[in-house]
Every structure is written in C-alpha cells, then in structure tokens.
Amino acid sequence: SVEELLTRSDAVSIHVPLTSETRHLINEERLSRAKKGMVLVNTSRGGVVDTQALIRALEEGVVSCAALDVVEGEPIGGDHPLLKHPNVIVTPHIGSASVESYRAMDEASLEEAVRIVRGKKPLWIVNPEVLSSPKLRVRLFTSPARFG
Known part of the structure; x- marks a missing residue:
C-alpha cells in the first residue's frame, strides 16, 4: 500500500497519471505517517502531491528534501514557497527531455x-x-x- 511504502522508504519517486484516484495521493495524512527524513521525487503530475502538505512535511523534517519536475498549479510564480525552500529542487516540467x-x-x-x-x-x-x-x-x- 502507499501507506506502507511511505512508512518504510528512505526515498519515494512518484510515477502515476493524475486521475481522481491519484489526486493528492501524497497528502497530509499519508505524509504524517511517512518515515522521518524521507526524500520525495515527483516527475508524474503536480496534482498527485498536495503542495501544502508537502510544505508542512518539509518544515517538520518528515520530508528531508524534495525533487519536483511538476508542481500543483503550474506554472508557479517566483514567489512560490517551494522555490524558496532550501531543500527543494524544482525543474520546469522537463524531466523527460532527452x-x-x-x-x-x-x-x-x-x-x-x-x-x-x-x-x-x-x-x-x-x-x-x-x-x-x-x-x-x-x-x-x-x-x-x-x-x-
């Protein structure tokens, strides 16, 4: 299950389409149970991760760092909190570019x-x-x- 994966993993890389079932798949409840200090990578769709829940998890140290090729509500402005967070890398939705x-x-x-x-x-x-x-x-x- 997603819950078990989050509680046991040092790093989680998300690769799912955005559907009604996967919207906010990574949310406040699931992140609150995640292994402390985990790394989160999202190269799928921004809406799969609840941005506010991720920001709180970063602030609390549940997520030690995040690498995001997609962000909920993109494009995001330069004042977005994820862009200012020292433990977050954001790329402009180009993860597949090769x-x-x-x-x-x-x-x-x-x-x-x-x-x-x-x-x-x-x-x-x-x-x-x-x-x-x-x-x-x-x-x-x-x-x-x-x-x-």
Missing part, C-alpha cells in the same frame, strides 16, 4: 500521422469519441467509413 525521448516522440507522432492518412484508427488517441463525428470525417477523410 535526445532519446524527443526521438521517440517524433517517431510516434509520425507513425500516428501515417496511420491516419492510411485510414487506420490512431493508436494513442485521447478523445476517441471524435472518430464517430461526421464533421471530422468529412473534413479529414474522403470516405466517411474509413475508421469503421
């Missing part, structure tokens, strides 16, 4: 475009309901039955 990741994103985007041009259903579509929209089909495709 030559390899950009190459993979380029290839995936190109493959999706080719699939669409060939009349195939995209693999990574976020809003599949648009595929049944007559307006989309008429605008993008010559045959309305291409995605059948």
Whole structure:
C-alpha cells in the first residue's frame, strides 16, 4: 500500500497519471505517517502531491528534501514557497527531455500521422469519441467509413 511504502522508504519517486484516484495521493495524512527524513521525487503530475502538505512535511523534517519536475498549479510564480525552500529542487516540467525521448516522440507522432492518412484508427488517441463525428470525417477523410 502507499501507506506502507511511505512508512518504510528512505526515498519515494512518484510515477502515476493524475486521475481522481491519484489526486493528492501524497497528502497530509499519508505524509504524517511517512518515515522521518524521507526524500520525495515527483516527475508524474503536480496534482498527485498536495503542495501544502508537502510544505508542512518539509518544515517538520518528515520530508528531508524534495525533487519536483511538476508542481500543483503550474506554472508557479517566483514567489512560490517551494522555490524558496532550501531543500527543494524544482525543474520546469522537463524531466523527460532527452535526445532519446524527443526521438521517440517524433517517431510516434509520425507513425500516428501515417496511420491516419492510411485510414487506420490512431493508436494513442485521447478523445476517441471524435472518430464517430461526421464533421471530422468529412473534413479529414474522403470516405466517411474509413475508421469503421
């Protein structure tokens, strides 16, 4: 469980999507039970960590330091308490930025475009309901039955 993980771990690195189940997954209650002095890393989504709870945990020494590539409510202003905390490193949501990741994103985007041009259903579509929209089909495709 998340609770057991937090009570036993020296460091926790978060890698989950932001959903209704994961919003504030790391919250006041869970941090109050965490192993004192733990390190928290969040490279997933800002809303997974309750910012105010994290600030309190840092002030109380429950979290000794935090490395955050994402912050709740980003972009954050220069006066944000996390930016001023001596034991927090914040990067501007670029944790995945590498030559390899950009190459993979380029290839995936190109493959999706080719699939669409060939009349195939995209693999990574976020809003599949648009595929049944007559307006989309008429605008993008010559045959309305291409995605059948």
